Amino acid sequence: SQQGEEDPQALSIQEGENATMNCSYKTSINNLQWYRQNSGRGLVHLILIRSNEREKHSGRLRVTLDTSKKSSSLLITASRAADTASYFCATDLMIYNQGGKLIFGQGTELSVKP
């Protein structure tokens, strides 16, 4: 399997604290993406970082990518109770002319307590 691994599997923090989730993968990638999923719902795309990028910001989100270590991290600053969800990284293996094939990590279940 080429699925990535994420840690921690579960993270519980207080509102206002920062949350950091890590993702490791096995093969070369075109890009890495982070998604959020509320319980029993679909996926929400958060951020995409290309293989030639090292860091990207979007609002309270900061993503880093280290292709030499095949790892990425997602930092959520000043967390809110509404950030409670599962977070997945997904690596784009880009297959020519077929659209990107995404392989998902195991996910981190984040709980933010008010």
Place this chain on the structure above:
Amino acid sequence: GAVVSQHPSRVICKSGTSVKIECRSLDFQATTMFWYRQFPKKSLMLMATSNEGSKATYEQGVEKDKFLINHASLTLSTLTVTSAHPEDSSFYICSASPSGGAVGGNYEQYFGPGTRLTVT
């Protein structure tokens, strides 16, 4: 823009029956659609890549005759779970990649809201 819908959102069926799940791209054309399966508190597992006008490409371990995929138009792909069994109960999610290929080398993918299948 870039909305993907799935129908039904929730379905309960009896063992031995077949269930069809639709995935539609509402405001764009999608040459490629992907089908994923997700067990409770688990990650998404790619089942197959569906290409308009051709046969789907299934991932290792996914039974082609069990999970029939049809991508008859640029806006619709269907997944039919044939002769469903309780172990097929799961959350099925589709995604669609707009036609025209990659933007800046990166393919955009848009996810549907998922279909919860329960087989009794």
